[in-house]
Amino acid sequence: xxxxxxxxxxxxxxxxxxxxxxxxxxxxxxxxxxxxxxxxxxxxxxxxxxxxxxxxxxxxxxxxxxxxxxxxxxxxxxxxxxxxxxxxxxxxxxxxxxxxxxxxxxxxxxxxxxxxxxxxxxxxxxxxxxxxxxxxxxxxxxxxxxxxxxxxxxxxxxxxxxxxxxxxxxxxxxxxxxxxxxxxxxxxxxxxxxxxxxxxxxxxxxxxxxxxxxxxxxxxxxxxxxxxxxxxxxxxxxxxxxxxxxxxxxxxxxxxxxxxxxxxxxxxxxxxxxxxxxxxxxxxxxxxxxxxxxxxxxxxxxxxxxxxxxxxxxxxxxxxxxxxxxxxxxxxxxxxxxxxxxxxxxxxxxxxxxxxxxxxxxxxxxxxxxxxxxxxxxxxxxxxxxxxxxxxxxxxxxxxxxxxxxxx
Amino acid sequence: xxxxxxxxxxxxxxxxxxxxxxxxxxxxxxxxxxxxxxxxxxxxxxxxxxxxxxxxxxxxxxxxxxxxxxxxxxxxxxxxxxxxxxxxxxxxxxxxxxxxxxxxxxxxxxxxxxxxxxxxxxxxxxxxxxxxxxxxxxxxxxxxxxxxxxxxxxxxxxxxxxxxxxxxxxxxxxxxxxxxxxxxxxxxxxxxxxxxxxxxxxxxxxxxxxxxxxxxxxxxxxxxxxxxxxxxxxxxxxxxxxxxxxxxxxxxxxxxxxxxxxxxxxxxxxxxxxxxxxxxxxxxxxxxxxxxxxxxxxxxxxxxxxxxxxxxxxxxxxxxxxxxxxxxxxxxxxxxxxxxxxxxxxxxxxxxxxxxxxxxxxxxxxxxxxxxxxxxxxxxxxxxxxxxxxxxxxxxxxxxxxxxxxxxxxxxxxx
Numbered sequence: 001x002x003x004x005x006x007x008x009x010x011x012x013x014x015x016x017x018x019x020x021x022x023x024x025x026x027x028x029x030x031x032x033x034x035x036x037x038x039x040x041x042x043x044x045x046x047x048x049x050x051x052x053x054x055x056x057x058x059x060x061x062x063x064x065x066x067x068x069x070x071x072x073x074x075x076x077x078x079x080x081x082x083x084x085x086x087x088x089x090x091x092x093x094x095x096x097x098x099x100x101x102x103x104x105x106x107x108x109x110x111x112x113x114x115x116x117x118x119x120x121x122x123x124x125x126x127x128x129x130x131x132x133x134x135x136x137x138x139x140x141x142x143x144x145x146x147x148x149x150x151x152x153x154x155x156x157x158x159x160x161x162x163x164x165x166x167x168x169x170x171x172x173x174x175x176x177x178x179x180x181x182x183x184x185x186x187x188x189x190x191x192x193x194x195x196x197x198x199x200x201x202x203x204x205x206x207x208x209x210x211x212x213x214x215x216x217x218x219x220x221x222x223x224x225x226x227x228x229x230x231x232x233x234x235x236x237x238x239x240x241x242x243x244x245x246x247x248x249x250x251x252x253x254x255x256x257x258x259x260x261x262x263x264x265x266x267x268x269x270x271x272x273x274x275x276x277x278x279x280x281x282x283x284x285x286x287x288x289x290x291x292x293x294x295x296x297x298x299x300x301x302x303x304x305x306x307x308x309x310x311x312x313x314x315x316x317x318x319x320x321x322x323x324x325x326x327x328x329x330x331x332x333x334x335x336x337x338x339x340x341x342x343x344x345x346x347x348x349x350x351x352x353x354x355x356x357x358x359x360x361x362x363x364x365x366x367x368x369x370x371x372x373x374x375x376x377x378x379x380x381x382x383x384x385x386x387x388x389x390x391x392x393x394x395x396x397x398x399x400x401x402x403x404x405x406x407x408x
Numbered sequence: 409x410x411x412x413x414x415x416x417x418x419x420x421x422x423x424x425x426x427x428x429x430x431x432x433x434x435x436x437x438x439x440x441x442x443x444x445x446x447x448x449x450x451x452x453x454x455x456x457x458x459x460x461x462x463x464x465x466x467x468x469x470x471x472x473x474x475x476x477x478x479x480x481x482x483x484x485x486x487x488x489x490x491x492x493x494x495x496x497x498x499x500x501x502x503x504x505x506x507x508x509x510x511x512x513x514x515x516x517x518x519x520x521x522x523x524x525x526x527x528x529x530x531x532x533x534x535x536x537x538x539x540x541x542x543x544x545x546x547x548x549x550x551x552x553x554x555x556x557x558x559x560x561x562x563x564x565x566x567x568x569x570x571x572x573x574x575x576x577x578x579x580x581x582x583x584x585x586x587x588x589x590x591x592x593x594x595x596x597x598x599x600x601x602x603x604x605x606x607x608x609x610x611x612x613x614x615x616x617x618x619x620x621x622x623x624x625x626x627x628x629x630x631x632x633x634x635x636x637x638x639x640x641x642x643x644x645x646x647x648x649x650x651x652x653x654x655x656x657x658x659x660x661x662x663x664x665x666x667x668x669x670x671x672x673x674x675x676x677x678x679x680x681x682x683x684x685x686x687x688x689x690x691x692x693x694x695x696x697x698x699x700x701x702x703x704x705x706x707x708x709x710x711x712x713x714x715x716x717x718x719x720x721x722x723x724x725x726x727x728x729x730x731x732x733x734x735x736x737x738x739x740x741x742x743x744x745x746x747x748x749x750x751x752x753x754x755x756x757x758x759x760x761x762x763x764x765x766x767x768x769x770x771x772x773x774x775x776x777x778x779x780x781x782x783x784x785x786x787x788x789x790x791x792x793x794x795x796x797x798x799x800x801x802x803x804x805x806x807x808x809x810x811x812x813x814x815x816x817x818x819x820x821x822x823x
Contacts, residue, residue: 257802274480289796
């Protein structure tokens with residue numbers, strides 16, 4: 001399943017170095033190639049989770065490692081998830097065992113602007129930098145709705161306490177970013193910054209936020225309700241920008257025509273609902289409805305458990321579409337966990353499909369990937385075999401688990 | 409719910425009875441609220457209303473042995489969360505009964521039914537001696553089948569949010585000893601001459617039922633060491649223990665089996681999510697099953713996630729759990745653990761709670777097409793279905809009204 005069109009049955013896949021060289025029938029293996037006979041098993045692109053907190057809210061859940069929300073101010077555009085990321089999170093290995101090759105790790109949703117996301121490939125490394133997907137565009141986490149006003153208004157008696165407060169604060173912050181960007185001297189002023197002369201130091205936060213206005217930094221906006229998503233769209237229009245995608249977006253199906261028209265993606269669950277009032281109108285057919293309307297829809301986990309079976313989430317989302325009377329093909333649904341999240345992260349030129357020239361991020365499944373019984377048997381990242389189910393030690397357990405975990 | 413209970417025959421089905429391998433091309437006959445016959449090639453009785461399963465699969469209604477359906481509406485809105493007390497309440501609240509506040513009209517129930525759930529043990533939450541569970545069918549009319557069902561005790565770090573796990577075990581021991589003391593000195597207690605004790609009169613009555621083995625005691629506990637302590641306490645006080653969670657149960661499987669204690673486990677739990685579960689593993693249920701323990705699957709207090717019970721069972725099968733035993737683990741086993749006879753099975757005399765599926769009930773590409781609870785057909789339509797129907801066509805804004813938001817200036821092209 002290439003995630004670009006019809007499923008190619010009985011086909012071959014040629015990987016060379018870190019890239020896919022060819023996909024098709026009767027490919028000639030170059031001399032010396034290592035040949036793996038899949039005997040009719042399914043192959044898909046490596047799965048991509050566009051919304052994860054692995055590494056920043058790792059397992060076990062402890063105060064010591066709760067590094068996902070810099071909840072000291074509603075605006076922290078300068079912080080980067082990469083700089084909280086703990087590469088020894090035991091959840092990372094399990095995500096790979098679920099066929100996930102690329103993660104987008106985000107700061108939490110306590111803040112209106114929570115900081116920069118971290119796009120990575122799931123190869124084990126000593127540091128976050130060693131896992132970074134080089135060249136992936138920067139992303140910025142924004143949040144609206146219940147979380148920021150609960151964290152600040154209700155818990156700390158400071159702004160924002162209401163939804164209108166959230167929008168007003170964000171508008172004034174975006175205005176500052178626009179002014180900063182428009183100031184022809186801002187870069188040189190930075191260079192010359194000197195506390196002795198009163199010149200302002202470099203403002204990394206404003207600089208990052210300004211990037212969301214010119215499209216260099218992709219806005220990933222946590223937002224649930226349809227009306228709030230539309231409010232956000234019109235706010236961003238005031239600044240000639242738009243979000244790359246709304247995340248969670250449980251009511252996106254209600255405005256799928258407008259999201260399609262605005263070319264804004266949607267990152268959704270299948271069956272998460274009801275833990276907050278803004279999550280009440282979630283429907284399992286959300287993804288199928290969005291896809292039918294032409295919205296680039298992706299499924300996300302937001303969970304150290306669900307990231308392990310995104311293929312099952314896609315199966316549920318597809319079946320919910322069928323149950324609602326929509327025509328959904330497996331070839332559509334596979335894109336919800338591969339090609340579409342790649343677009344949402346701005347890395348669709350690199351990964352997310354099985355096409356010549358793309359990174360060799362490939363999963364071999366033990367059976368139909370939409371079956372609950374299917375395992376990821378082999379997982380390749382950048383052409384390297386990082387996980388082989390037949391060899392439990394192939395993706396080593398994290399340092400944390402060493403001497404603690406006795407299970408294989 | 410009104411309407412005559414007729415004789416109903418479900419034909420052309422593969423029937424999982426909840427007790428072993430399936431019956432092919434089988435018929436299920438229901439009279440009133442009971443199953444009267446199940447078998448391959450059975451002719452439906454004359455005059456019976458025929459439900460054609462269209463070669464689908466019939467299972468007993470699914471059962472979660474530790475659920476919060478009907479107790480939680482919107483989790484973060486405290487006015488819609490029941491079967492629990494605030495964070496500052498006494499952690500000993502054995503007298504709390506979830507059946508007092510169970511809401512069968514909750515909008516969560518139709519969603520749970522959409523995943524095939526027809527019955528559940530609904531459980532209290534928070535505290536150490538948390539209160540009493542109830543057995544319910546997911547219907548509005550007379551839903552509670554047994555209350556109290558069990559006394560619930562949460563240990564490990566779950567029961568000790570305000571302190572150490574030592575505190576939770578200490579409180580449990582104090583309460584059990586005080587109850588014993590009162591029961592052997594009723595006269596002194598009633599005349600106020602007994603030393604001060606740590607438990608309210610209402611709590612004492614419930615804990616006494618547990619000590620008399622009238623009520624089973626469900627221990628929510630995960631760490632292997634804590635499970636050992638629970639087994640020892642259960643032995644000392646001769647309690648009818650049931651384990652809930654038991655994420656590290658596989659490490660002490662032989663001891664659990666020797667004590668003849670059943671376990672309700674969540675097959676999704678394979679992460680060291682806290683210090684109670686550092687050695688959690690995906691095949692925990694399988695290892696407990698192999699040791700001879702009765703293993704039921706649960707989502708462990710889920711309400712909104714209730715439809716995922718079959719996904720949990722499917723994942724257990726993926727990790728080696730035998731298929732027929734996995735179906736039993738979400739039907740007959742939880743019923744048997746709580747001694748709910750004639751429930752979770754399809755055999756003559758059993759309560760007619762069943763689901764017709766359009767495919768393998770554990771596969772996520774199939775779903776329930778019909779459902780009977782106590783012999784009555786229940787419409788499988790949730791608020792989620794109503795929303796989906798409402799929004800199948802767009803846009804919805806009224807013509808002539810303010811309409812859709814002004815599209816504003818043209819957007820820059822996607823970066």
